[in-house]
Amino acid sequence: MGELSRRNVLKAGGALGALGALGVAAPARAHVPWTWSAKGSVVGTGAGVDPRWVWDAEADPLVASLLDRGDVPRVNELLRTWTKNGQPLPAGLPADLRDFMERARQLPSWADRRKLATAVEFNKKRGPYLGVLYGLASGMMSTVIPKEALAVYYSQGGADMKDRISKTAKLGYDIGSRNAYQPDGEMIVTCVKTRLVHAAVRHLLPQSPHWSEVAEEEIPISQRDMMVTWHSLPTTVMQKLTAWKVPIPAAESEAFLHSWQLGAYMLGVKEEYIPASWAEANTQAEQVLDPVLAPTTEGVKLADILLNLGSSVDGGILSKPILGAFTRFLLGDQIATWLKIPREPIWDPLLKVAWGPFIAVREGLLPFPLAPEAYWLFDEFLRKAALLFLSEARPISIEIPDTNRPS
Ligand code: HEM
Known part of the structure; x- marks a missing residue:
């Protein structure tokens, strides 16, 4: 936005429509206050802090330190061989990273193997619809989530979108595969690696010369942003399938939700922000996703x-x-x-x-x-x-x- 930073535009107020019509990066809309109650979360309790100001307290300082120490190329090389959930971590990783990853790869106590087995049924039956919905509903929606579009565009992967999209699609593929969270599956690995990627982006983007021009918050990818993107995925997909009157047994619908609740957790989202039901997910999405959609x-x-x-x-x-x-x-x-x-x-x-x-x-x-x-x-x-x-x-x-x- 040239001389005019998004923060200044926000301060000046208004003019949203005019900016949109000009095809200029529109300033993000005023944030709806966070009133969603942690009572509706998978753990039913929480401090209720607006997740806009919560990031990843464990991964962020660790990855910042890896970047500052120049360890990232070596770590990437080692982690290339780590592909299966049940596989031991490769030898030679820095000790602090290894400790973190050993913790981060553990499923929470509420993980339910029975539901995950049912999710396999759902994914098998609904696979063709999921391809279209992840790609064209969630994928295209991500381009009108301003904070995500900006973070993606100005980060390393933004220069090669084809590569980036296939990497992001890997998560959609892994979560829907037969053995997603089992030892021979790959979803846990994909989530833990993505958690590290997001932590790196939080450290790197504030150093981009473009970032202060366009960003609303200095540090990107807050827990609120994570949930916004999460809703563009399973919540949007389920809303579409329901609108299309695709018959889905209640157990399969719940199982699909469960696989994504675990996904959020494994990506580092705090339990108190993860909705326990579709009703809670829809309520949260109305608050955090719907109002932020805008062109950039x-x-x-x-x-x-x-x-x-x-x-x-x-x-x-x-x-x-x-x-x-x-x-x-x-x-x-x-x-x-x-x-x-x-x-x-x-x-x-x-x-x-x-x-x-x-x-x-x-x-x-x-x-x-x-x-x-x-x-x-x-x-x-x-x-x-x-x-x-x-x-x-x-x-x-x-x-x-x-x-x-x-x-
Ligand atoms: C990277 C998934 C939320 C921005 C990735 C990657 C995956 C992923 C699989 C790795 C692919 C790659 O390396 O390119 C997800 C999921 C999310 C989520 C499932 C939520 C449920 C967000 C949010 C933002 C964001 C909220 C920004 C506001 C990025 C960026 C990268 C990335 C900038 C790195 C691109 C690069 O390589 O430079 N994400 N993401 N993500 N994500 Fe996310």
């Missing part, structure tokens, strides 16, 4: 990169117009306009008219396909999207950054 110049650029991803992978079926139309369909006209997504004369109306019946037929709720042609196209789309956003992520190694985006 950086987010628009990231969205454009995301929408172009399909063309290199498919023979046209996931090309930009279809991804754009799906984004509009999933996130609505307001967000599509912010992201400068053009209207699609064929795909926009087709999705509006045929998606509902397609789901109904697919779910066995309607006996005959009402639109056989669209049915085939949509099914192919689901298959390709699942491949693009989830399966492609397998061989990726998540590494701790040691610089910001080279500008």
Whole structure:
């Protein structure tokens, strides 16, 4: 935002719409006060501190010290071999890091193996929908979460979005895999590594020359930000599946939530901020996610990169117009306009008219396909999207950054 910092704009107040219309990074909206009660959390109790001012008290100083000591390249090299949850940590890690990781890899006492087994059922049945929803609902939504878009854009990974997206997709793939939290799975490893990555970003971004220009808070990725992003994932996905009338047994819905509650915990979110139920999640999301959605110049650029991803992978079926139309369909006209997504004369109306019946037929709720042609196209789309956003992520190694985006 040039000379004008986001903080100053905030102080000046107003002018949000005008900035948005100009395509300028809009200042974040005033924060809704934190009133969500820890009584609704997985542990049912907590101090009630606004998580906007809480980060990761354990990981942050540790990773800052690794960066200052110049240990990160060596640590990344060692951690490349650590891929399975049950695998011992590699020899040679600095002792303070090893101690932390041994603690951080432990599941909490409320982890429920039975629910995790049910989550596998859910993921198996709903895999194709999850591909589209993680990629186009959650992924595209992340570009209109200003703090996330800015952090991603100005951090090291922002310069190579394709690589970054596949790394982020790895988490979506790991959490949905059969053995996610079991010794032969990878979700715990992915979460612990990501927790270290986030801690590094908290140390590095404040040193970026761009950061003070655009950031609202000096230190990024607060616990509140973590929950905002979390809601763009499971909460949004479940809201969409419900709106589409996909029949989901209560036990599977609860199990899917549980796998994500554990995900939040393993990423370093404090238990008192993790919702215990979908009702609590929806209430928290209304408070922290809905009011912050807004366009930024950086987010628009990231969205454009995301929408172009399909063309290199498919023979046209996931090309930009279809991804754009799906984004509009999933996130609505307001967000599509912010992201400068053009209207699609064929795909926009087709999705509006045929998606509902397609789901109904697919779910066995309607006996005959009402639109056989669209049915085939949509099914192919689901298959390709699942491949693009989830399966492609397998061989990726998540590494701790040691610089910001080279500008
Ligand atoms: C890195 C997931 C919240 C900003 C990552 C990575 C994953 C991930 C898997 C590693 C991929 C990579 O190295 O590129 C998540 C999940 C979140 C969350 C599941 C919440 C549930 C956030 C939030 C922000 C953020 C709230 C910012 C406000 C970043 C940045 C990186 C990163 C800047 C590093 C990019 C780089 O390599 O430079 N995240 N994240 N994340 N995340 Fe998050």
